[in-house]
Amino acid sequence: xxxxxxxAEFFGGIALMLGLFIRLAAxxxxxxxxxxxxxxxxxxxxxxDTRGIECALALLSATTVLSIMGGYYCxxxxxxxx
Numbered sequence: 001x002x003x004x005x006x007x008a009e010f011f012g013g014i015a016l017m018l019g020l021f022i023r024l025a026a027x028x029x030x031x032x033x034x035x036x037x038x039x040x041x042x043x044x045x046x047x048x049d050t051r052g053i054e055c056a057l058a059l060l061s062a063t064t065v066l067s068i069m070g071g072y073y074c075x076x077x078x079x080x081x082x
Contacts, residue, residue: 005032008028008031009028009029009032011025012026012029012032013029016066022066022067022070023066023067026063026064026066026067027067029059029063029067030060030064030067033056033060034060037053037057040056041053041056
């Protein structure tokens with residue numbers, strides 16, 4: 001399971017950086033971050049110094065917006081394929 005989560009984060013992050021498959025890559029990161037938020041960070045409070053949900057919640061909100069809205073400068077739009 002850890003290999004699957006790590007692969008989703010790694011390849012999803014690479015795809016987001018390259019601007020390819022924005023919604024699919026962001027959705028895989030959203031699922032991974034949601035599981036990490038609930039399983040690891042939820043019991044430690046809010047702030048980052050106590051391994052809280054602060055950073056994971058910020059990343060989760062950003063990737064949720066990307067998965068819903070897509071990217072304005074994604075490669076498919078620049079190449080005219082969308």
